[in-house]
Amino acid sequence: xxxxxxxxxxxxxxxIPLPLLVNVAISVGAYYVGQSLIPRMKTMFLSANLAxxxxxxxxxxxxxxxxxxxxxxxxxxxxxxxxxxxxxxSFSKNDLEEFPHDKFVEFIAAMLSICCMILLGFADDVLxxxxxxxLYLPTVASLPLLMVYYTNFNSTTIILPRIVSQFLGMSVNIxxxxxxxxxxxxxxxxxxxxxxAGINGLETCQSLVxxxxxxxxxxxxxxxxxxxxxxxxxxxxxxPYIGSTLALWKYNRYPSQVxxxxxxxxxxxxxxxxxxxxxxxxxxxxxxxxxxIINFVYSVPQLFRFIPCPRHRLPKYDPASDLLHxxxxxxxVGDLNVLGRVCFAVFRxxxxxxxxESEDGVVSCNNFTIINFAILLTGPIREDRLNRxxxxxxVVCSLFAFAIRYPLAHYFxxxxx
Amino acid sequence: xxxxxxxxxxxxxxxIPLPLLVNVAISVGAYYVGQSLIPRMKTMFLSANLAxxxxxxxxxxxxxxxxxxxxxxxxxxxxxxxxxxxxxxSFSKNDLEEFPHDKFVEFIAAMLSICCMILLGFADDVLxxxxxxxLYLPTVASLPLLMVYYTNFNSTTIILPRIVSQFLGMSVNIxxxxxxxxxxxxxxxxxxxxxxAGINGLETCQSLVxxxxxxxxxxxxxxxxxxxxxxxxxxxxxxPYIGSTLALWKYNRYPSQVxxxxxxxxxxxxxxxxxxxxxxxxxxxxxxxxxxIINFVYSVPQLFRFIPCPRHRLPKYDPASDLLHxxxxxxxVGDLNVLGRVCFAVFRxxxxxxxxESEDGVVSCNNFTIINFAILLTGPIREDRLNRxxxxxxVVCSLFAFAIRYPLAHYFxxxxx
Numbered sequence: 001x002x003x004x005x006x007x008x009x010x011x012x013x014x015x016i017p018l019p020l021l022v023n024v025a026i027s028v029g030a031y032y033v034g035q036s037l038i039p040r041m042k043t044m045f046l047s048a049n050l051a052x053x054x055x056x057x058x059x060x061x062x063x064x065x066x067x068x069x070x071x072x073x074x075x076x077x078x079x080x081x082x083x084x085x086x087x088x089x090s091f092s093k094n095d096l097e098e099f100p101h102d103k104f105v106e107f108i109a110a111m112l113s114i115c116c117m118i119l120l121g122f123a124d125d126v127l128x129x130x131x132x133x134x135l136y137l138p139t140v141a142s143l144p145l146l147m148v149y150y151t152n153f154n155s156t157t158i159i160l161p162r163i164v165s166q167f168l169g170m171s172v173n174i175x176x177x178x179x180x181x182x183x184x185x186x187x188x189x190x191x192x193x194x195x196x197a198g199i200n201g202l203e204t205c206q207s208l209v210x211x212x213x214x215x216x217x218x219x220x221x222x223x224x225x226x227x228x229x230x231x232x233x234x235x236x237x238x239x240p241y242i243g244s245t246l247a248l249w250k251y252n253r254y255p256s257q258v259x260x261x262x263x264x265x266x267x268x269x270x271x272x273x274x275x276x277x278x279x280x281x282x283x284x285x286x287x288x289x290x291x292x293i294i295n296f297v298y299s300v301p302q303l304f305r306f307i308p309c310p311r312h313r314l315p316k317y318d319p320a321s322d323l324l325h326x327x328x329x330x331x332x333v334g335d336l337n338v339l340g341r342v343c344f345a346v347f348r349x350x351x352x353x354x355x356x357e358s359e360d361g362v363v364s365c366n367n368f369t370i371i372n373f374a375i376l377l378t379g380p381i382r383e384d385r386l387n388r389x390x391x392x393x394x395v396v397c398s399l400f401a402f403a404i405r406y407p408l409a410h411y412f413x414x415x416x417x
Numbered sequence: 418x419x420x421x422x423x424x425x426x427x428x429x430x431x432x433i434p435l436p437l438l439v440n441v442a443i444s445v446g447a448y449y450v451g452q453s454l455i456p457r458m459k460t461m462f463l464s465a466n467l468a469x470x471x472x473x474x475x476x477x478x479x480x481x482x483x484x485x486x487x488x489x490x491x492x493x494x495x496x497x498x499x500x501x502x503x504x505x506x507s508f509s510k511n512d513l514e515e516f517p518h519d520k521f522v523e524f525i526a527a528m529l530s531i532c533c534m535i536l537l538g539f540a541d542d543v544l545x546x547x548x549x550x551x552l553y554l555p556t557v558a559s560l561p562l563l564m565v566y567y568t569n570f571n572s573t574t575i576i577l578p579r580i581v582s583q584f585l586g587m588s589v590n591i592x593x594x595x596x597x598x599x600x601x602x603x604x605x606x607x608x609x610x611x612x613x614a615g616i617n618g619l620e621t622c623q624s625l626v627x628x629x630x631x632x633x634x635x636x637x638x639x640x641x642x643x644x645x646x647x648x649x650x651x652x653x654x655x656x657p658y659i660g661s662t663l664a665l666w667k668y669n670r671y672p673s674q675v676x677x678x679x680x681x682x683x684x685x686x687x688x689x690x691x692x693x694x695x696x697x698x699x700x701x702x703x704x705x706x707x708x709x710i711i712n713f714v715y716s717v718p719q720l721f722r723f724i725p726c727p728r729h730r731l732p733k734y735d736p737a738s739d740l741l742h743x744x745x746x747x748x749x750v751g752d753l754n755v756l757g758r759v760c761f762a763v764f765r766x767x768x769x770x771x772x773x774e775s776e777d778g779v780v781s782c783n784n785f786t787i788i789n790f791a792i793l794l795t796g797p798i799r800e801d802r803l804n805r806x807x808x809x810x811x812v813v814c815s816l817f818a819f820a821i822r823y824p825l826a827h828y829f830x831x832x833x834x
Contacts, residue, residue, distance in 0.1 A: 044544045049466055069540060076533070080560045091567070099568045101518035108522055108561055112529045116493070119536045123486060126543050127461045143497045144525055150508070151516045 019086040023236050027243030030078045034071060034247025038258060041070050045258075050125065052259060056199065056317040056324060056383050063256055066125035068264025071248040072118035075267070076111065078240035083107050086236065102152050103229075109148040110237060110274045116141035117190060117270035121263035135187055138270065142186035145277055146179050153280065182277050185286070189276075190269030192292035195299060197265060198314040199324070199371065199383050200256040204249035205391045206291070207268040211242050213288045213398040214275060217405070227280070234279040241271050254384035287401035291394050295370045298352065302368045306340035307331065313367035315375055315386070323380035326354075326366040333363055436503040440653050444660030447495045451488060451664025455675060458487050462675075467542065469676060473616065473734040473741060473800050480673055483542035485681025488665040489535035492684070493528065495657035500524050503653065519569050520646075526565040527654060527691045533558035534607060534687035538680035552604055555687065559603035562694055563596050570697065599694050602703070606693075607686030609709035612716060614682060615731040616741070616788065616800050617673040621666035622808045623708070624685040628659050630705045630815040631692060634822070644697070651696040658688050671801035704818035708811050712787045715769065719785045723757035724748065730784035732792055732803070740797035743771075743783040750780055 045051060045064035052065045083104075084091070090099050120137050123129060156178035159171045174181075197203045215238050218231040248264065251257045276285030286293070302309035308331045315324035336344060347353045347368075354376055355365035366372045374389055375381060381389075462468060462481035469482045500521075501508070507516045537554050540546060573595035576588045591598075614620045632655050635648040665681065668674045693702035703710070719726035725748045732741035753761060764770045764785075771793055772782035783789045791806055792798060798806075 041544075048544050050543070073536075073540075077557055080557050083561065084564060087564075087568075099519075101522055101568065102516075104564075104568065105518055105522040105525055108525045108529055108565075111561070112525055112532060115529060115532045115536060119490075119532060119539065122536065122539065122543075123490075126467065126539075127458075127465050140494050140497050144500065144528070147501060147504075147521075148525075151504075151518065151521065 017232065019082075019088075020232065020235065022085045023082055023239050026078050026082050027239040030074050030240050030243035031247045034074050034244050035250060037074070038067055038070055038247060038251050041067065042258060050261075054200070054256060054259075055314065057255065058319050058322070063259050065259040066122060066261030066263050067248065067251070067258040068260040068262075068267060069118060069122045069125075071244045071260075072114075072121075072263055072267045074247075075240055075244040075271075076115055076118070078244065079107070079111050079114075079237065082236060082240065083111075086232075103233075105148055106152065106233060106278050107236075109144045110278060113141050113145050113186070113274055114267060114270050117266040118263060121261065121266035124266070125261040125263055134191065138187045138190045138266070139183050141270065142183050142273065142277075145186070145274060146182055149182065149277055150179070152278075155280075182273075182282065185276065185282055186270060186273040188269075188296075189273040189285075189289070190266045192289060192296055193269050194262060194265040195303075196292050196295045196370065198312070199387055199390075200254040201249065201252050201384075201387050202371075202390060203260050203265055203268075204245055204252045205387065206394050207264075208242065208245055208249060209391060209394040209398060210268075210272060210285075210288045211238050211245065213401065214238050214272070214285065215242070217281070217284060217402070218279075230279045230281075234275040234281075237271065237275050241268075254387060284401070284405055287404060288398055290397040290401060291370065291390070298370055298373065299368050301340065301343035301347070302329070304339075306337065306343050307368065310367070313369050313372070315371060318380065321380065322382060324375060324383055324386055325380050326372045326375045328364050329367050330362055330364045332361050334361070434649065436499075436505075437649065437652065439502045440499055440656050443495050443499050444656040447491050447657050447660035448664045451491050451661050452667060454491070455484055455487055455664060455668050458484065459675060467678075471617070471673060471676075472731065474672065475736050475739070480676050482676040483539060483678030483680050484665065484668070484675040485677040485679075485684060486535060486539045486542075488661045488677075489531075489538075489680055489684045491664075492657055492661040492688075493532055493535070495661065496524070496528050496531075496654065499653060499657065500528075503649075520650075522565055523569065523650060523695050524653075526561045527695060530558050530562050530603070530691055531684060531687050534683040535680060538678065538683035541683070542678040542680055551608065555604045555607045555683070556600050558687065559600050559690065559694075562603070562691060563599055566599065566694055567596075569695075572697075599690075599699065602693065602699055603687060603690040605686075605713075606690040606702075606706070607683045609706060609713055610686050611679060611682040612720075613709050613712045613787065615729070616804055616807075617671040618666065618669050618801075618804050619788075619807060620677050620682055620685075621662055621669045622804065623811050624681075625659065625662055625666060626808060626811040626815060627685075627689060627702075627705045628655050628662070630818065631655050631689070631702065632659070634698070634701060634819070635696075647696045647698075651692040651698075654688065654692050658685075671804060701818075701822055704821060705815055707814040707818060708787065708807070715787055715790065716785050718757065718760040718764070719746070721756075723754065723760050724785065727784070730786050730789070732788060735797065738797065739799060741792060741800055741803055742797050743789045743792045745781050746784050747779055747781045749778050751778070 042064045045067065046062065050065050051062040053060050054063050087100070087104060117138065120129075120141065124134065156175050157171045157173045158178070160168055193203060193207060196206065215235060218234050218238070221231045222228055222235075245268070248258075248260060252260055272285055272288075273282075276282035296303075301307040302313070308329050310327070310329055313327055316327045318325055333341065333344065348355060352373070353365045353368065355363050357363050366376060371386070371390065374386060374393075378386075378389065459481045462484065463479065467481060467483050468479040470477050471480050504517070504521060534555065537546075537558065541551065573592050574588045574590045575595070577585055582588075610620060610624060613623060632652060635651050635655070638648045639645055639652075662685070665675075665677060669677055689702050689705075690699075693699035713720075718724040719730070725746050727744070727746055730744055730746075733744045735742055750758060750761065765772060769790070770782045770785065772780050774780050783793060788803070788807065791803060791810075795803075795806065
């Protein structure tokens with residue numbers, strides 16, 4: 001469908017679709033709008049008491065919070081303005097009978113899920129929702145997405161690695177379980193970014209690396225001539241996302257002038273889930289989430305309360321040296337339940353945590369996040385350096401993801417996709 | 418499409434579509450969820466400082482505000498859960514090629530527009546947006562709606578009344594102006610309810626009367642066998658709306674335990690615009706807005722600042738008598754511009770305002786809202802009685818609207834839709 005609007009660029013055989021050019025222009029526009037709007041909105045957020053103290057600074061100034069909602073609105077408006085473009089060719093035909101409603105509904109459903117998550121995130125920032133709301137509301141928000149997947153693709157077959165396919169055949173149809181997996185993907189993506197957060201610029205940077213990786217992946221696939229339509233759909237959503245997020249990053253980077261809020265994390269997670277599901281590359285999206293997955297697995301003992309979890313697990317700031325130290329949790333091994341003791345023993349043996357035991361048996365050990373783990377490795381560190389380290393880790397993981405996706409996948413699988 | 422899922426009820430020839438029964442069940446569920454959720458959310462709103470003082474009460478207690486967002490979320494979730502139902506028949510067919518994507522996209526686009534307005538309304542409640550944002554954001558939010566209208570109907574022909582059709586023909590195609598009209602309809606509906614507000618229960622009551630009128634109109638049309646599909650679409654959206662709004666009304670009625678906020682007004686306005694546009698009866702929807710239109714026209718001199726407009730135009734509360742009095746605006750006729758003087762002279766001559774002029778030439782006259790006008794007619798009045806009076810007026814106007822829509826329309830037009 002999209003191919004019919006191609007422009008021959010520079011008189012060569014490489015053709016750039018016109019909608020993509022418009023999309024790039026809109027994305028650049030989104031960046032500039034964000035850049036000028038965010039600083040002007042700051043006082044509005046401060047007077048609405050949407051603000052928090054930056055714990056890792058000497059000044060303890062109040063920083064406006066939840067600015068992700070501005071980015072979200074700019075992103076949504078960009079998509080609103082863009083949607084008609086890829087369908088222009090179908091509009092100009094006199095016969096609207098042939099209008100590709102099935103492609104159109106993908107855009108609308110994508111925007112609906114993203115809009116719902118912005119609303120949920122903003123409500124969370126303002127009202128401090130309970131944990132369980134954060135789990136079931138993304139599931140509900142992904143329902144239209146799953147319906148579109150059902151009506152447009154309904155492919156619930158997964159291709160098996162060679163080692164398994166000897167016994168079970170090339171592929172297996174997991175049916176409804178595939179929908180459960182996609183619903184959980186939305187919940188995972190929205191929350192995974194949210195728990196790897198808390199130092200200046202980390203939320204925006206990790207999201208930008210993931211988004212950039214998705215764009216590179218899409219371009220590679222388009223240039224190699226595979227499934228053009230779906231990867232173009234993904235690009236049309238990712239580029240405005242990157243444009244509006246870059247503007248937010250500009251003010252969120254160290255030292256932060258604004259905080260992004262849960263709004264931004266939810267919106268980002270849902271955007272990645274949306275392109276993964278409707279673009280048919282949800283497993284590849286998950287590969288770009290390796291640091292978040294590691295952080296989640298590492299956090300499990302605290303998230304599920306096997307090990308006591310303080311309300312905040314951010315690194316501890318030392319105003320004298322301006323450096324961040326590990327934050328700690330304290331407990332007695334005797335007070336832990338069986339799972340807690342097992343986790344503690346395993347993590348300790350694998351040297352994933354560092355503990356000190358006082359004479360009266362109170363164990364003091366670092367909180368289970370990869371942010372604290374990074375500080376274990378480096379020693380006390382400045383906030384901007386810590387952020388840079390974690391971003392480099394995210395980039396390295398993305399490169400690793402590409403290595404798995406391309407060369408290694410050919411080793412494990414007979415066919416890709 | 419919907420007809421294929423009908424149930425023969427009670428063995429008679431009257432058939433009730435199964436989706437409608439499910440929709441009614443979901444709407445009743447929405448009511449009960451709202452009824453139990455709203456009081457439990459109150460403290461959350463109070464601690465987020467989303468609260469306001471009820472100016473028309475002696476106690477001056479803080480009342481949680483913007484609870485419309487809870488109603489909005491319940492309404493959205495109801496729609497999310499309902500969407501698959503009317504398409505069940507198409508799912509079970511093995512051939513998804515024939516899936517009615519065009520009907521499906523109507524639901525998704527409707528929900529997208531409504532979700533955007535909830536987000537905008539909530540952002541307005543929290544951040545106090547500027548006036549112009551309230552005008553252009555609903556326009557943007559209605560874009561997907563207009564695109565769906567374009568791809569599914571693209572009928573921009575309006576039928577002319579007999580008196581004009583002698584000269585211009587039976588109908589005239591107004592082309593792109595029809596889209597401008599629909600975009601403005603969304604802006605009008607969202608803001609019209611917002612400016613007829615300010616006394617306990619008025620927002621919810623007027624919305625319920627309008628919603629009820631739409632439901633009655635849809636049922637009449639369905640029973641008379643006209644355009645079944647579109648009116649069913651409207652019912653599927655209006656019934657969950659009524660269910661969730663009734664729960665809100667229970668706590669918003671005099672004396673209010675919660676305030677609804679701009680969120681509710683925007684959400685309601687957009688819901689009415691959505692069913693009007695996609696159900697093809699936008700002019701009939703406008704007929705149910707007669708009190709809001711009268712209020713808007715009456716307010717024009719103040720809205721456009723021809724006459725000085727204080728920030729709030731609510732009636733003035735007298736704690737001694739527990740009665741509401743007209744609120745007033747003060748100005749010197751000499752300070753008004755030409756339009757202001759014309760408006761003032763016309764309104765005064767038509768006895769639409771009551772003024773007193775002091776010796777030094779300062780005119781003191783009631784604010785230009787039909788709420789104040791009602792108090793002019795009745796004299797000082799208790800808040801709940803004033804609300805009842807305005808609701809009765811809304812009901813009378815709806816009856817009048819039906820009178821125009823049915824008997825009178827046959828007199829003016831040769832054919833009805």
